[in-house]
Amino acid sequence: MDGASRRRVVVVGAGFGGLACARALDGSPVDVLLLDRHNYHLFTPLLYQVATSLLNPSDIAYPLRAIFRRSPNVRFGQAAVAAVDLEHKVVRAVSGEEYAYDSLVIATGSTNNYFANTSLAQHTLAMKTLPEATRLRNHVLSCLELAARATSEAERRALLTFVVVGGGPTGVEYAGSLAELLRIVLGRDYPELDPTMARIVLLEGLDRLLGAFHPKLGRYAGEELRRRGIEVRTSTLVSAAGDDNVVVRDGERIATRTIVWSAGVRAVDPVGETASVPRSRTKRLAVDEGLRLAGHEDVYVIGDAASVSHDGGELPMLSPPAMQAGRYVARSIVEAVRGGNSSAEKRPPFRYIDKGTMATIGRRAAVADVRGLKLKGTIGWLAWLFVHIYYLIGFRNRAAVLASWAWDYIRRDRPIRLILRSDPDPVADQVDPDP
Numbered sequence: 001m002d003g004a005s006r007r008r009v010v011v012v013g014a015g016f017g018g019l020a021c022a023r024a025l026d027g028s029p030v031d032v033l034l035l036d037r038h039n040y041h042l043f044t045p046l047l048y049q050v051a052t053s054l055l056n057p058s059d060i061a062y063p064l065r066a067i068f069r070r071s072p073n074v075r076f077g078q079a080a081v082a083a084v085d086l087e088h089k090v091v092r093a094v095s096g097e098e099y100a101y102d103s104l105v106i107a108t109g110s111t112n113n114y115f116a117n118t119s120l121a122q123h124t125l126a127m128k129t130l131p132e133a134t135r136l137r138n139h140v141l142s143c144l145e146l147a148a149r150a151t152s153e154a155e156r157r158a159l160l161t162f163v164v165v166g167g168g169p170t171g172v173e174y175a176g177s178l179a180e181l182l183r184i185v186l187g188r189d190y191p192e193l194d195p196t197m198a199r200i201v202l203l204e205g206l207d208r209l210l211g212a213f214h215p216k217l218g219r220y221a222g223e224e225l226r227r228r229g230i231e232v233r234t235s236t237l238v239s240a241a242g243d244d245n246v247v248v249r250d251g252e253r254i255a256t257r258t259i260v261w262s263a264g265v266r267a268v269d270p271v272g273e274t275a276s277v278p279r280s281r282t283k284r285l286a287v288d289e290g291l292r293l294a295g296h297e298d299v300y301v302i303g304d305a306a307s308v309s310h311d312g313g314e315l316p317m318l319s320p321p322a323m324q325a326g327r328y329v330a331r332s333i334v335e336a337v338r339g340g341n342s343s344a345e346k347r348p349p350f351r352y353i354d355k356g357t358m359a360t361i362g363r364r365a366a367v368a369d370v371r372g373l374k375l376k377g378t379i380g381w382l383a384w385l386f387v388h389i390y391y392l393i394g395f396r397n398r399a400a401v402l403a404s405w406a407w408d409y410i411r412r413d414r415p416i417r418l419i420l421r422s423d424p425d426p427v428a429d430q431v432d433p434d435p
């Protein structure tokens with residue numbers, strides 16, 4: 001097929017699904033443009049370790065142009081996508097550029113969901129992105145500095161109280177890692193502070209932690225967190241938040257300067273409500289069994305943005321389903337090029353193979369549910385370490401993460417305790433207007 005007639009494939013989003021799709025299309029007879037608002041792929045499962053001073057931001061991010069520098073057909077463009085025009089088959093960027101496509105893969109992921117609660121959106125800290133994780137690290141370290149010079153005990157206690165909302169994997173992992181950070185630094189670096197004043201409160205609306213895991217693993221996680229000094233409150237919903245407190249549904253007001261939000265995400269929808277395409281109850285784009293958007297055979301939706309039926313519900317918003325869907329869609333596109341759309345339509349429907357879920361709680365403690373095997377403690381922790389190192393991109397990143405983990409394990413030290421600020425830059429803002 002000559003260059004003039006090669007199919008133009010635009011992949012919107014370079015998360016796990018979009019990157020898997022673009023890599024699977026590398027070397028195929030199509031021209032691929034991968035678009036993302038950031039110039040790096042982010043390994044989101046380790047974001048909480050950036051937020052707790054264990055890893056550097058660069059340890060879990062990899063430049064997208066470097067991934068495809070030797071690719072004959074995949075190119076990357078940094079652009080914040082404003083909308084997708086399905087009628088004219090064009091992707092429009094915030095900056096005004098337009099990208100025409102023959103096939104489109106929507107892999108825009110998800111963002112924080114505050115369930116229309118304005119106070120939670122305004123007064124909580126999230127860690128869905130690298131800037132958010134860095135901001136959270138800055139905030140926690142700043143709270144320690146302010147507590148060290150606080151003149152009243154009430155102010156000091158509020159600064160040393162950290163409330164985590166959401167007892168899923170992100171909330172559990174962050175709470176456990178934060179407890180280790182405070183245990184390390186308060187005794188060594190802050191002689192002005194009483195380490196026993198530090199308080200971490202984990203709030204979960206369900207009756208147990210890790211609702212997607214086997215109940216016994218959720219119970220183990222709760223017991224292990226409590227053993228590490230964390231207050232775990234289940235069946236507890238948050239109703240409001242302010243600058244210096246969080247309010248739970250029974251009316252209790254917890255004085256705190258830090259509220260971390262990990263209680264929900266929602267799909268990012270670049271198509272927009274004006275487009276007459278079906279969506280699920282959770283506002284994810286409805287797709288057929290081949291992951292194609294209803295009524296648009298050349299548009300595929302994968303990952304968090306897609307509503308894919310699974311076990312009576314939807315596929316979870318996790319990286320493994322996104323990666324499998326990305327590779328599946330890449331094969332469908334190649335088959336459509338080589339044998340026509342009818343060939344692609346004959347492909348078997350997408351089926352997600354669940355290889356398991358896992359979450360770490362802290363040093364030598366994790367849970368893993370792997371194809372019927374229920375692992376916990378040291379075995380689960382080692383399995384968690386291996387899987388996360390395996391899926392990191394780049395030898396340098398793997399080496400850096402391993403070195404930081406080894407240093408933390410042997411020396412019990414978190415060396416990346418830097419409060420860093422970045423001033424706005426007008427040139428950078430042209431590339432990413434809202435980082």
